[in-house]
Amino acid sequence: MEVGGFRIPEEVVRIREGIRSMRIRGAGNIARNGALALAIAAERFTGEDLGAFLRYMEVVADYVRSARPTAVSLPNAVSYVMSRLERSKPTSVEEGRRAVVESSKEFIEYSENAVRLIGELGARRIEQGDVLMTHCHSTVAVSVIATASRQGKVERVYVKETRPAFQGLITARELAREGIDVVLIPDSAVRYYMKKVDKVVVGADTIAANGAVVNKIGTSVVALVAKEARVRFYVASETYKFSPYTILGELVPIEVRDPKEVVDPSWLAENPNVRVLNPVFDVTPPEYVDAIITERGVIPPQLAALILIEQYGVKLLDAYPAHRSWELRVDSE
């Protein structure tokens, strides 16, 4: 594969394709794979021309980033590595390569640690005998539930099938391996079973500056149904899923995917006049979220902006002129 005059290594192409086709799922997993792809790309670079290496890394970074336009963790992971490459001010390809490989490893470790930390913090929110519900598949949500289960607190988990791709099956299997009692239900039965549930734990794809949670389609339905039943609704999320763009007022784009994920091609052929709309994510408003469990602590969703400011260098400008309220700017580092 040739991009921008550079040959992209086969493994990097494969990782990008895996992210694009959703074979590689879960924001944390996507982020770690993104960082890994950069390390592989750096290792595969041949030649001693530093300028070429830096241009090549930029091309690879853009190429990896473009795999999923909506996954914030991917550009955050890529930025994590690339900004450290820039700051290392390499004087040779070898130094540059080392900066990429080391910061990639560092990010992967931080990320894996985050999963464990979130599991521990989240498990404190689970009480003895709790019946839980979850939607889709999220490594961090599974971490919270599994950690609480190892502490003997989880009675049962209702896992929603999560159409169209049935990621609920992955969650069901992972929880079953932990010896947890799992009840797999259709998405439509969410309100029917909510009365039996004590707490909902879900993951997130992206978290906006106002605390709105972008996650797999149907998450906002679970949140609303939980609210109605006065069931606590927790979102488990690493901070690199917080979107710096949204603090600039940008909306989070919702990807709409191929109808063939919902119905067979034969069904589409038989029903040429039916439009099949397949949005991948929906937005859960912050007022439906009791707390976001991050590796930095359990926070109210409205604190998302603060995390962005403290952790990722997003800055608010002073009000100027006086009658204009305020402007925002992302620190480019």
Add this chain to the structure above:
Amino acid sequence: MDCSKALEGYLRVLGDVSEARVPGSTEAALRLVHALAEVLSYCGSDVPRLLPQLVGRALQARPGSQTVRSILQLFLGKVLELLASSEEGSLRNEPVGRAVAEVLKYVEGVREAIAEIGSRRVEAGDTVMTYSYSTTVLRILERAAKRGADFEVYVAESRPIAEGRLMASALSRLDLKTTLVVDSAVRYVMKKVSKVFVGAEAIAANGAVVSKVGTSVVALVAKEARVRFYVAAGLYKFSPETVFGDLVVIEELESPELVVPQDRLGEVALFLGRSIRTRTPLYDVTPPEYVDAVITERGLIAPQVVFYFAREFLSTQSPYVSVEKLAEEVARLWR
């Protein structure tokens, strides 16, 4: 056709109804009536022995379905009436055939009235959402389109079974602009929707509506978005037992094939039936406060007064006796 064939056919319909393979509650009830009429026509002297049992199994096939209960009651009531007035030894096929025709005529009249009333609620520029499959809702929308109202329709799949897909096919054949979404996408699209129309399986004394599982989710999501939520239901769907405090029974199936697609079974096969179980209710209950109106053959009414209007339907069943009693009575008179 002979008795064993008729019985075989009846059992097949029972299976289809119990696993909700027949879309639409009234459709399911009518399918049962037709199959039962065949048994009555071909099983002659075996009828007294078979009938109470067959009727009992029909009620178990769709527990909680007032539609099945009421339609069977209507049918057996007619059969009883005609049997009582026919001469002994005269061919029984004739009263059975007439009873079927009368039930069909009754249901058709109800649907016609509901289509007429309901279609007036569909305005030009509307975006309608519906859920699962309902012949009555289909009729309302067909009538509205014929009136010249320009509107489009969103349908959710309605898993398990996904009758929503059948509904989408049927709507698109009416030349309506139709969009199919997964059940999880109902809140995503609700902002674009102006009205929701759904069918019902039963209506309880307090106005709570029993429908395909997921209907109550759509109702809640509509409420949140301030979208009107209409239930189209003949008054025969009112459940009189609930007046006496009975709860509507909702059966939960433990059928993995309803939740896990065949080609994905491998992923959970190791744990299925042990640490992973599947549970699938076929219906859920929508509280009356989420329902803006019930569209009945007598008009558009609040869910809380369905009881009052349904008394009229119940009074035509005089003297009011249960389906089970009616079946025994028909069996007794069947000579």
